[in-house]
Amino acid sequence: MACAQTGSGKTAAFCFPIISGIMKDQFVQRRPRGRVVFPLALILSPTRELSMQIHEEARKFAYQTGVKVVVAYGGAPISQQLRDLERGVDILVATPGRLVDLLERARVSLEMIKYLALDEADRMLDMGFEPQIRKIVEQMDMPPPGVRQTMLFSATFPKEIQRLASDFLSKYIFLAVGRVGSSTDLIVQRVEFVHESDKRSHLMDLLHAQKANGVHGKQSLTLVFVETKKGADALEHWLYVNGFPATTIHGDRTQQEREHALKSFKSGNTPILVATDVAARGLDIPHVAHVVNFDLPNDIDDYVHRIGRTGRAGKTGVATAFFNENNASLARSLAELMQESNQEVPAWLSRYAARSSYGGGKNRRFGGGRFGGRDIRRDSSFNRGATDYYSGGSTGYVASGGYSGGYCPGVTSAWD
Numbered sequence: 001m002a003c004a005q006t007g008s009g010k011t012a013a014f015c016f017p018i019i020s021g022i023m024k025d026q027f028v029q030r031r032p033r034g035r036v037v038f039p040l041a042l043i044l045s046p047t048r049e050l051s052m053q054i055h056e057e058a059r060k061f062a063y064q065t066g067v068k069v070v071v072a073y074g075g076a077p078i079s080q081q082l083r084d085l086e087r088g089v090d091i092l093v094a095t096p097g098r099l100v101d102l103l104e105r106a107r108v109s110l111e112m113i114k115y116l117a118l119d120e121a122d123r124m125l126d127m128g129f130e131p132q133i134r135k136i137v138e139q140m141d142m143p144p145p146g147v148r149q150t151m152l153f154s155a156t157f158p159k160e161i162q163r164l165a166s167d168f169l170s171k172y173i174f175l176a177v178g179r180v181g182s183s184t185d186l187i188v189q190r191v192e193f194v195h196e197s198d199k200r201s202h203l204m205d206l207l208h209a210q211k212a213n214g215v216h217g218k219q220s221l222t223l224v225f226v227e228t229k230k231g232a233d234a235l236e237h238w239l240y241v242n243g244f245p246a247t248t249i250h251g252d253r254t255q256q257e258r259e260h261a262l263k264s265f266k267s268g269n270t271p272i273l274v275a276t277d278v279a280a281r282g283l284d285i286p287h288v289a290h291v292v293n294f295d296l297p298n299d300i301d302d303y304v305h306r307i308g309r310t311g312r313a314g315k316t317g318v319a320t321a322f323f324n325e326n327n328a329s330l331a332r333s334l335a336e337l338m339q340e341s342n343q344e345v346p347a348w349l350s351r352y353a354a355r356s357s358y359g360g361g362k363n364r365r366f367g368g369g370r371f372g373g374r375d376i377r378r379d380s381s382f383n384r385g386a387t388d389y390y391s392g393g394s395t396g397y398v399a400s401g402g403y404s405g406g407y408c409p410g411v412t413s414a415w416d
């Protein structure tokens with residue numbers, strides 16, 4: 001179970017060990033049985049675009065190794081994906097829905113899986129995805145934990161989800177770089193008080209100011225997050241008629257439209273992308289200079305992922321949030337997060353924070369101890385072998401700004 005801030009390079013952190021493991025152990029690739037294929041590794045991610053991105057990265061990393069990487073995701077014709085699978089697959093990158101489809105059609109068997117990676121693991125295991133993940137991991141033919149190696153990666157890891165995740169692991173190591181759920185201080189975070197009715201004109205002011213400062217165009221893209229699909233379409237249209245070429249990505253658009261929008265944004269043809277949370281996690285788009293939370297999410301972890309679309313791989317970025325009374329339940333967690341990453345917290349936000357209590361909205365990570373920012377096995381309420389795990393007197397678990405890990409006795413850490 002591994003946590004590190006957005007943009008810090010988690011994709012490589014799970015891809016390299018998988019590729020290297022496959023090469024080193026020289027697993028005998030099982031020949032397809034009829035039309036069934038037997039991948040050795042499975043990487044699951046919550047969105048189609050993220051699966052595509054991981055596939056592209058993994059293919060680069062596997063260049064000339066002979067390790068074959070194939071992707072399968074929904075919304076695209078299955079026939080091409082089946083043909084790709086038939087050409088051979090060592091690592092399968094997939095979204096859960098399409099994978100279940102392939103398993104039910106008996107075109108993929110998980111019998112030979114040695115490595116299972118869940119990217120954005122907390123999202124994969126929250127309400128929406130848990131049944132599909134359980135089906136894939138526990139009810140098909142995948143080898144049990146211990147026989148396969150399971151890796152869970154995310155920048156955030158709420159307690160409850162850590163608990164759930166432990167079902168898929170045996171004697172696991174918890175690794176955290178920095179504080180779990182924190183945002184990188186490469187991102188300058190600004191929060192502005194904007195009434196609902198003023199949001200559009202405020203956004204327009206921001207965009208005009210950006211333009212005046214030369215921060216506009218191909219080299220400095222702006223990503224605007226809104227709450228609803230309808231809201232995304234409406235804002236895109238409004239921006240367009242007001243002279244700011246924009247495009248949009250959300251769940252009601254066809255996959256082709258989504259891919260086209262992303263391409264147009266990446267290339268700078270439409271330097272503004274209006275998106276729902278479907279674009280919040282994992283997407284690595286160079287030159288995103290500004291993330292605007294036009295509508296703030298209810299969950300602070302979602303905020304962390306959204307702003308993490310900028311300030312990646314050592315680059316700096318800016319994130320602006322429009323806050324008003326409707327977001328009061330987020331005030332406390334937002335103020336704490338900002339403080340933690342050395343940001344200036346406006347006095348009015350601190351006042352909101354002082355008035356509100358934890359547990360508002362869907363602030364899962366405040367379900368108990370602050371930030372859920374550590375290995376839950378250290379909590380006395382979690383008894384499943386907790387003492388055994390730590391009787392080795394290992395190191396601290398999550399140290400702010402440093403590396404830390406919790407180990408089972410006899411397990412060596414990557415940092416030793």
Ligand SMILES: Nc1ncnc2c1ncn2[C@@H]1O[C@H](COP(=O)(O)OP(=O)(O)OP(=O)(O)O)[C@@H](O)[C@H]1O
Binds near residue numbers: 005155281282283284
């Ligand atoms: N060692 C490295 N040196 C330079 N760039 C790197 C290195 N490792 C990763 N990168 C680059 O950093 C960027 C961010 O990596 P990646 O997308 O894996 O982040 P992440 O930690 O998965 O973020 P998120 O939590 O948002 O999914 C990518 O463009 C990647 O190519």
